[in-house]
Amino acid sequence: xxxxxxxxxxxxxxxxxxxxxxxxxxxxxxxxxxxxxxxxxxxxxxxxxxxxxxxxxxxxxxxxxxxxxxxxxxxxxxxxxxxxxxxxxxxxxxxxxxxxxxxxxxxxxxxxxxxxxxxxxxxxxxxxxxxxxxxxxxxxxxxxxxxxxxxxxxxxxxxxxxxxxxxxxxxxxxxxxxxxxxxxxxxxxxxxxxxxxxxxxxxxxxxxxxxxxxxxxxxxxxxxxxxxxxxxxxxxxxxxxxxxxxxxxxxxxxxxxxxxxxxxxxxxxxxxxxxxxxxxxxxxxxxxxxxxxxxxxxxxxxxxxxxxxxxxxxxxx
Amino acid sequence: xxxxxxxxxxxxxxxxxxxxxxxxxxxxxxxxxxxxxxxxxxxxxxxxxxxxxxxxxxxxxxxxxxxxxxxxxxxxxxxxxxxxxxxxxxxxxxxxxxxxxxxxxxxxxxxxxxxxxxxxxxxxxxxxxxxxxxxxxxxxxxxxxxxxxxxxxxxxxxxxxxxxxxxxxxxxxxxxxxxxxxxxxxxxxxxxxxxxxxxxxxxxxxxxxxxxxxxxxxxxxxxxxxxxxxxxxxxxxxxxxxxxxxxxxxxxxxxxxxxxxxxxxxxxxxxxxxxxxxxxxxxxxxxxxxxxxxxxxxxxxxxxxxxxxxxxxxxxxxxxxxxx
Numbered sequence: 001x002x003x004x005x006x007x008x009x010x011x012x013x014x015x016x017x018x019x020x021x022x023x024x025x026x027x028x029x030x031x032x033x034x035x036x037x038x039x040x041x042x043x044x045x046x047x048x049x050x051x052x053x054x055x056x057x058x059x060x061x062x063x064x065x066x067x068x069x070x071x072x073x074x075x076x077x078x079x080x081x082x083x084x085x086x087x088x089x090x091x092x093x094x095x096x097x098x099x100x101x102x103x104x105x106x107x108x109x110x111x112x113x114x115x116x117x118x119x120x121x122x123x124x125x126x127x128x129x130x131x132x133x134x135x136x137x138x139x140x141x142x143x144x145x146x147x148x149x150x151x152x153x154x155x156x157x158x159x160x161x162x163x164x165x166x167x168x169x170x171x172x173x174x175x176x177x178x179x180x181x182x183x184x185x186x187x188x189x190x191x192x193x194x195x196x197x198x199x200x201x202x203x204x205x206x207x208x209x210x211x212x213x214x215x216x217x218x219x220x221x222x223x224x225x226x227x228x229x230x231x232x233x234x235x236x237x238x239x240x241x242x243x244x245x246x247x248x249x250x251x252x253x254x255x256x257x258x259x260x261x262x263x264x265x266x267x268x269x270x271x272x273x274x275x276x277x278x279x280x281x282x283x284x285x286x287x288x289x290x291x292x293x294x295x296x297x298x299x300x301x302x303x304x305x306x307x308x309x310x311x312x313x314x315x316x317x
Numbered sequence: 318x319x320x321x322x323x324x325x326x327x328x329x330x331x332x333x334x335x336x337x338x339x340x341x342x343x344x345x346x347x348x349x350x351x352x353x354x355x356x357x358x359x360x361x362x363x364x365x366x367x368x369x370x371x372x373x374x375x376x377x378x379x380x381x382x383x384x385x386x387x388x389x390x391x392x393x394x395x396x397x398x399x400x401x402x403x404x405x406x407x408x409x410x411x412x413x414x415x416x417x418x419x420x421x422x423x424x425x426x427x428x429x430x431x432x433x434x435x436x437x438x439x440x441x442x443x444x445x446x447x448x449x450x451x452x453x454x455x456x457x458x459x460x461x462x463x464x465x466x467x468x469x470x471x472x473x474x475x476x477x478x479x480x481x482x483x484x485x486x487x488x489x490x491x492x493x494x495x496x497x498x499x500x501x502x503x504x505x506x507x508x509x510x511x512x513x514x515x516x517x518x519x520x521x522x523x524x525x526x527x528x529x530x531x532x533x534x535x536x537x538x539x540x541x542x543x544x545x546x547x548x549x550x551x552x553x554x555x556x557x558x559x560x561x562x563x564x565x566x567x568x569x570x571x572x573x574x575x576x577x578x579x580x581x582x583x584x585x586x587x588x589x590x591x592x593x594x595x596x597x598x599x600x601x602x603x604x605x606x607x608x609x610x611x612x613x614x615x616x617x618x619x620x621x622x623x624x625x626x627x628x629x630x631x632x633x634x635x636x637x638x639x640x641x
Contacts, residue, residue: 063472064443065465134484139491164436164492166477249441249478260477266441270480274443274469277364 038292045286047279056286062251064271069283071290073251077168077261078294081243082236084172084257089179090229096180097187097225101194102213115188122181130245133174138165138246141173146258161256166248169257174242179232186231190224191217223306230302237295240265264291355578358383358445359469360550374581376630377550378623379574380599381612382539384531385450386513386571388499390489391416391431398514399424399523402457402560402570405516408435408496409454410461411475416494431494438488438497441478443470449556449573450498456560486511501526502612518570519562526569528613534572537565540616546626547581575612579630586632593630593637600624 042049048056052069059070096118104111146163153159161167194217202216218225240263248260249270264287275281360377369375387400404420407413413420416430440447451467465471476497479488485497490510504511505528515523524530538558544550555572562568577596583589600623604614615623630637 061472064470065468065472068472134487135491162434162436164477164495166479166488166492244441244480245484249480250473250476262478270442270478271470276362276443276469278368 038289041285041289041292045282045289048282048286051279052283056283057290060251060253062267064275064280067277067279069280069286071264071287073253074262074264074267074287075290075294076253077171077247077251078237078263078265078291080168080261081171081175081247081263082233082298084168085175085179085236086229086233087176088173089176089183089232092176093180093183093187093228093232094225096184097191098213098217100184100188101191102209102217115185118181118185118188120181122185126178126239126242127245129174129178130242133170133242133246137173138170141165141170145169150258157255158257161254161258163258166246166260167256167258168247168254168261171243171247171261171263172257174246175236175239178239178242179235182235183228183232186228187221187225190221190228193224194220222309226302226306226309230299233298233302234295237298238265238291240269244269264288264294356380356575357578358573358575359448360553360574360576361578363549363551366549366551374547376546376579376581376626377544377548378546378577378579378596378600378626379539379543379615379619380577380596380623381575381604382531382535382555382572382615383446383449383575383612384501384526384534384569384572385446385453385498386501386504386526387496387516388486388489388504388511388513389496390491390493391512392493394428394430394512396512396514397523397525398428398430399517400514401517402453406454406458406461409437409439409474409476410458410464411437433494436492436495437473437476438485438492438495439473439476439478440482440485440498441480443468444482445469445573445575446482446498446500447471449571452554452573453556453560453571456557501531516570518565518568519560520564520566520568522566524567524569526571530567530569531572532613532616533565534559534568534570535574535613535619536616537562537568538572539574540618543619543622546622546629550576581630583630583632583637586637589630589632589637593627594640597624597627597638597640600627 048069052059056069056071057075058072059068060072061068061070062073063069096114100111100115100118104114142163142165146165146167146169149159150161150163198216198220199212202212207215243263244266247262247266249262249266250260251262251267252259254261268284268287268291272281272284275284361375366375387398387405389398391398398421401424404413404424407420414434415432416435417432421430448467448469451461451465451471454465455462455467465474477488479485479497482500482503485499486503486507489495489497489499499511499513504513513526515525517523535555538555543553553574555574556570559565559568559570559572577599579592579596583592600615600620604620628636628638
């Protein structure tokens with residue numbers, strides 16, 4: 001081996017070490033960040049945890065004047081609105097993704113325009129969605145959806161109450177519109193990544209377009225679409241501004257879509273700035289801790305679901 | 318406050334950074350010493366006074382006055398539906414649920430109130446406006462006082478929360494048959510957008526809030542017996558003072574001070590001098606700007622009290638204010 005070769009090898013080695021060190025540090029930073037987050041949330045909420053214990057999680061009263069704090073209405077509201085968001089948002093997102101990847105293949109301008117618009121929507125700040133929801137969407141929903149539903153199906157608890165528009169339903173619809181860009185953009189990329197051989201094999205068997213999508217494309221992309229959904233769910237669970245502007249901010253547990261509610265993120269945003277005594281502040285930070293673990297639990301559950309569904313099947317994307 | 322910082326900068330060239338974080342945050346950031354001065358619609362509570370770093374004195378300086386109005390959205394009905402404190406308390410407790418409730422009809426026999434459920438709106442974020450309103454309801458109703466109480470954030474028995482004063486106004490504007498407490502500044506700046514009712518005062522008259530009757534209320538309930546700037550202001554309440562006032566016929570009963578909170582001993586000469594000059598300007602010259610914004614001027618003896626308080630602010634033991 002000549003001198004020049006060995007020095008080059010030495011340099012390469014150094015570069016490798018450097019690279020390994022930097023990317024390793026970046027990865028460790030994430031771990032450190034999560035630990036620091038959890039620790040700080042725990043430290044801040046220690047007073048509330050000590051005072052209320054586990055009943056904090058099932059307490060239904062939130063009364064800062066009398067120093068009684070319970071998180072259940074906020075947990076309920078967060079889960080309820082997020083489920084609604086998925087229910088409304090997922091089918092539309094999948095529709096967009098399938099259209100863009102399967103149907104608009106030959107129409108390049110249309111594909112480009114719609115694809116760009118979807119990505120643009122993902123960048124709209126949530127407070128804008130909140131404004132739009134409060135001043136435009138809410139009156140429309142009240143007039144054309146909530147009032148007729150209530151008038152005809154009001155005997156079902158889900159549609160009981162008074163439809164004024166500041167409720168779980170409006171919050172769910174706003175959240176759905178907010179997760180659609182994310183879920184559809186990611187799903188589209190995943191569907192695009194399904195190899196054409198999958199489609200061609202199915203077509204060669206004489207399948208129709210829909211049969212190809214249902215039988216070859218969607219099953220292949222299943223785990224990826226689940227991933228996209230979890231991404232959307234993550235946004236819905238933690239969304240603050242848009243929700244607080246339309247949900248009514250009433251700590252209530254009601255089966256009705258037309259009842260005012262409250263979410264974990266919204267109560268922190270509303271009351272954090274004004275928490276006027278230490279226990280109050282501590283209770284709000286514990287709400288943050290609950291939100292942190294709720295998001296974690298949803299992620300773990302979703303991963304478990306992906307594992308159960310994809311176990312033994314041929315999914316690659 | 319932010320309008321004042323603009324006006325102050327335009328007139329004097331002095332720059333003040335003011336962050337509108339709400340009364341509670343204002344208070345907690347001042348007590349935590351992270352800001353140089355704070356503004357709040359509610360005086361410090363006993364707990365907040367005791368949370369101050371020992372040895373420091375926080376001065377309370379009333380810088381303007383304001384009022385809370387019952388704003389509503391009743392199709393085809395304008396300003397001036399009449400309320401009493403007791404009826405307002407029942408509406409916000411959820412015991413009066415219909416606009417044509419006998420109690421409301423008795424107060425408004427000619428108003429043709431609709432047979433429609435009342436949608437109650439309140440602030441979702443804690444605020445000095447809600448402190449004033451719940452203070453008033455506590456005076457008017459024993460049930461409210463024990464069940465809900467007064468505070469910048471309370472456990473509202475009924476209703477929906479909207480964020481910020483403008484948020485409450487927005488919710489009322491686009492929710493027919495709703496009612497909610499609103500700081501009057503919004504109505505004065507947007508008189509065509511929102512209607513509001515009159516409230517019965519101690520003398521038995523129904524008063525539709527305006528700058529004049531708010532000022533009369535401050536004269537009646539906010540001038541006598543005020544503590545010195547370095548005293549304890551927890552129990553100062555114009556609302557409480559005028560609740561049973563029978564001699565002032567025109568006062569508006571839900572009237573309150575807005576306060577600036579400043580440390581007695583400043584730790585930075587330049588900053589301290591900027592703060593003192595700014596608040597001096599608000600209290601003395603800036604009051605005329607307040608009227609257009611919906612804040613009537615302070616009575617002369619409150620201005621005099623504030624001036625005394627501001628003269629007491631020191632840096633290194635020397636008074637900061639050097640002007641006339």
